[in-house]
Amino acid sequence: MSRAAEARVTMSERVEEIVVDLGPRSYPVLVGANVLALVGPRLAALGFRNRCAVLTSERIGALYREPLQASLREAELEPVVVEIPDGEEHKNFAWLAVIYDRLIEAGIDRRTPIVALGGGVIGDLGGFAAGTLLRGLPLVQVPTTLLAQVDAAVGGKTGVNHALGKNLVGVFHQPQFVLADVEVLRTLPRREFVAGLAEVIKYGVIFEAALFRHIDRHLDGLLALRRDLLVSVVTASCRHKAAVVAADEREEHGQRTVLNFGHTIGHAIETLTDYKQLLHGEAVAIGMVAAARVSRALGCCGSETVERLEGLLQRAGLPTEIPRGLKPGAIALAMQTDKKSAAGRIRFVAVEEIGRTRLIDLSAAEIASQL
Amino acid sequence: MSRAAEARVTMSERVEEIVVDLGPRSYPVLVGANVLALVGPRLAALGFRNRCAVLTSERIGALYREPLQASLREAELEPVVVEIPDGEEHKNFAWLAVIYDRLIEAGIDRRTPIVALGGGVIGDLGGFAAGTLLRGLPLVQVPTTLLAQVDAAVGGKTGVNHALGKNLVGVFHQPQFVLADVEVLRTLPRREFVAGLAEVIKYGVIFEAALFRHIDRHLDGLLALRRDLLVSVVTASCRHKAAVVAADEREEHGQRTVLNFGHTIGHAIETLTDYKQLLHGEAVAIGMVAAARVSRALGCCGSETVERLEGLLQRAGLPTEIPRGLKPGAIALAMQTDKKSAAGRIRFVAVEEIGRTRLIDLSAAEIASQL
Numbered sequence: 058m059s060r061a062a063e064a065r066v067t068m069s070e071r072v073e074e075i076v077v078d079l080g081p082r083s084y085p086v087l088v089g090a091n092v093l094a095l096v097g098p099r100l101a102a103l104g105f106r107n108r109c110a111v112l113t114s115e116r117i118g119a120l121y122r123e124p125l126q127a128s129l130r131e132a133e134l135e136p137v138v139v140e141i142p143d144g145e146e147h148k149n150f151a152w153l154a155v156i157y158d159r160l161i162e163a164g165i166d167r168r169t170p171i172v173a174l175g176g177g178v179i180g181d182l183g184g185f186a187a188g189t190l191l192r193g194l195p196l197v198q199v200p201t202t203l204l205a206q207v208d209a210a211v212g213g214k215t216g217v218n219h220a221l222g223k224n225l226v227g228v229f230h231q232p233q234f235v236l237a238d239v240e241v242l243r244t245l246p247r248r249e250f251v252a253g254l255a256e257v258i259k260y261g262v263i264f265e266a267a268l269f270r271h272i273d274r275h276l277d278g279l280l281a282l283r284r285d286l287l288v289s290v291v292t293a294s295c296r297h298k299a300a301v302v303a304a305d306e307r308e309e310h311g312q313r314t315v316l317n318f319g320h321t322i323g324h325a326i327e328t329l330t331d332y333k334q335l336l337h338g339e340a341v342a343i344g345m346v347a348a349a350r351v352s353r354a355l356g357c358c359g360s361e362t363v364e365r366l367e368g369l370l371q372r373a374g375l376p377t378e379i380p381r382g383l384k385p386g387a388i389a390l391a392m393q394t395d396k397k398s399a400a401g402r403i404r405f406v407a408v409e410e411i412g413r414t415r416l417i418d419l420s421a422a423e424i425a426s427q428l
Numbered sequence: 429m430s431r432a433a434e435a436r437v438t439m440s441e442r443v444e445e446i447v448v449d450l451g452p453r454s455y456p457v458l459v460g461a462n463v464l465a466l467v468g469p470r471l472a473a474l475g476f477r478n479r480c481a482v483l484t485s486e487r488i489g490a491l492y493r494e495p496l497q498a499s500l501r502e503a504e505l506e507p508v509v510v511e512i513p514d515g516e517e518h519k520n521f522a523w524l525a526v527i528y529d530r531l532i533e534a535g536i537d538r539r540t541p542i543v544a545l546g547g548g549v550i551g552d553l554g555g556f557a558a559g560t561l562l563r564g565l566p567l568v569q570v571p572t573t574l575l576a577q578v579d580a581a582v583g584g585k586t587g588v589n590h591a592l593g594k595n596l597v598g599v600f601h602q603p604q605f606v607l608a609d610v611e612v613l614r615t616l617p618r619r620e621f622v623a624g625l626a627e628v629i630k631y632g633v634i635f636e637a638a639l640f641r642h643i644d645r646h647l648d649g650l651l652a653l654r655r656d657l658l659v660s661v662v663t664a665s666c667r668h669k670a671a672v673v674a675a676d677e678r679e680e681h682g683q684r685t686v687l688n689f690g691h692t693i694g695h696a697i698e699t700l701t702d703y704k705q706l707l708h709g710e711a712v713a714i715g716m717v718a719a720a721r722v723s724r725a726l727g728c729c730g731s732e733t734v735e736r737l738e739g740l741l742q743r744a745g746l747p748t749e750i751p752r753g754l755k756p757g758a759i760a761l762a763m764q765t766d767k768k769s770a771a772g773r774i775r776f777v778a779v780e781e782i783g784r785t786r787l788i789d790l791s792a793a794e795i796a797s798q799l
Contacts, residue, residue, distance in 0.1 A: 193599070
């Protein structure tokens with residue numbers, strides 16, 4: 058028995074499968090430990106043959122390209138591999154052009170699946186390339202950071218940064234499936250893992266007090282990367298994300314807006330610190346505490362909600378205070394120019410208690426005045 | 429009464445309205461003479477306010493920007509106008525970047541409609557920009573060539589040319605509505621008008637013998653730009669295009685494939701002549717006759733079908749012979765690298781008689797061997 062086939066057998070029992078219900082565009086999110094070898098057989102089961110492409114980063118490619126290629130080859134999908142350098146600064150049109158060139162030169166056609174193996178940058182850029190080449194190629198998201206596994210890889214959002222702002226260009230392009238292998242989190246820098254936890258905690262705050270308590274109770278085990286705990290929180294997170302995406306695929310009806318909890322202020326902080334000082338999850342942690350404080354000031358929640366949230370984030374090792382030197386006025390201006398503001402109003406996600414939120418239309422100035 | 433309001437009154441009786449039935453993405457195609465002033469009120473009726481953007485070319489902008497702007501301002505939609513030079517050579521990433529920059533600098537948000545006023549280049553590039561900025565902005569197609577009115581503007585296809593091929597990058601992005609004003613065809617160069625007729629004739633061949641006969645009978649009137657005839661053939665064409673798009677929005681189920689009649693060979697000819705010698709419609713005219721001859725060779729139709737098609741195209745002033753010097757082998761190779769070929773097979777649209785076609789899976793070599 059080949060190594061890949063063996064791997065399939067040992068892990069077939071512990072793959073969690075969540076369906077993102079989007080009618081004809083529905084797809085599963087698979088979560089498990091050591092499940093990378095499932096990519097090839099799953100693509101084959103969907104009828105893909107002959108060839109495929111893998112887009113990855115240099116660091117992730119060095120670690121996981123080979124087992125992924127083996128799985129694809131065994132499924133008779135000869136992979137073309139395109140690697141780009143690591144880092145958000147490469148999520149731009151210049152690297153998109155490189156990806157376009159390489160894939161077109163490789164002779165892709167409309168049945169050539171693109172596997173995006175990496176973190177958010179690879180998922181966004183690979184997703185955008187797949188969504189726009191030949192007006193849409195099949196896509197598989199194989200997220201390798203906790204942040205991408207619990208958020209970016211599910212829901213079809215893709216994006217490219219523009220000199221005037223992040224993700225100003227993008228499309229919605231739903232994948233054929235998402236495969237989240239928690240085993241790859243072992244090679245993720247600890248700071249990035251912890252930043253990803255902020256998004257998991259966010260799902261607890263906005264949707265499920267039990268998830269919040271679960272993280273609170275098992276925080277040490279999570280930080281020690283216990284497989285069962287990782288699978289449980291990634292699965293719970295993907296389930297929430299899948300439900301929101303199914304209800305509001307293109308952020309048109311407000312259901313998806315709730316995911317912006319902590320992000321309105323968090324994005325502003327990221328913009329003002331030039332995306333250099335803080336990881337996205339760290340900015341979200343700060344943004345969530347700030348949003349909770351604004352919620353308290355608006356009378357939406359009490360102090361104990363703010364304190365529970367702040368306490369858990371701090372125990373996880375996340376920052377919770379707005380960096381010194383960032384003035385409310387500057388934050389207001391940054392919030393206002395965010396692409397999610399429509400006609401100057403922001404749909405602010407306020408927390409009522411752990412597990413429950415409310416949307417309130419506010420101006421950027423009104424939010425900033427409570428910081 | 430303002431000029432725009434007056435125009436609305438005089439023309440409200442003769443606007444044909446065809447619905448492209450795509451569930452939540454359904455939209456109307458409006459066809460009439462002197463109907464440009466409807467853009468503003470229609471956008472207002474859809475709830476758009478404050479501002480919008482107009483993308484156009486220098487030539488078309490000089491002719492029609494002002495009445496369009498007046499209509500938009502009267503509807504309280506302050507337009508930002510972006511003009512790019514005329515010509516297919518500008519349908520590239522460099523000009524796309526200019527459009528992105530201008531629109532982002534103008535402070536667009538997700539409720540800012542983009543009006544694409546122009547021919548196929550503007551419709552494709554403007555549609556792609558609208559489809560990708562902020563992950564999708566509302567789009568209005570105002571096609572100003574016969575070709576764009578009867579084909580490109582309906583169906584949501586957008587595209588950008590890549591150095592290695594035309595429209596290799598694109599998205600499907602359905603507009604809010606399409607407005608085809610046949611009056612603007614008076615300023616269209618005659619050669620372009622005639623080339624557009626090739627696509628109208630195509631609808632007759634693939635769907636409706638009566639339309640073919642109508643064109644045949646009234647060819648002189650059409651060439652003299654009689655308004656009622658123009659409205660009738662544009663409306664009939666859009667009705668057919670709308671039905672195909674509704675049945676097969678993303679070219680996944682074959683129904684849309686039938687529109688490729690004459691295009692498989694036509695595209696190859698365009699590629700081999702570097703898109704310089706022939707207009708698209710002229711290449712399609714040649715491709716249709718070639719496809720009819722291949723159909724005859726395969727036993728799908730008789731000589732009278734080939735002759736009727738060839739006769740009408742020639743009377744319209746269209747070319748019907750493959751340019752000297754283009755060898756079948758070269759055409760085969762060009763067909764094979766077309767993005768519509770999947771795994772080396774081409775879904776060839778064969779004609780059975782005027783008004784009826786059949787799809788046959790062939791290799792490029794098999795098609796070329798009959799040329």
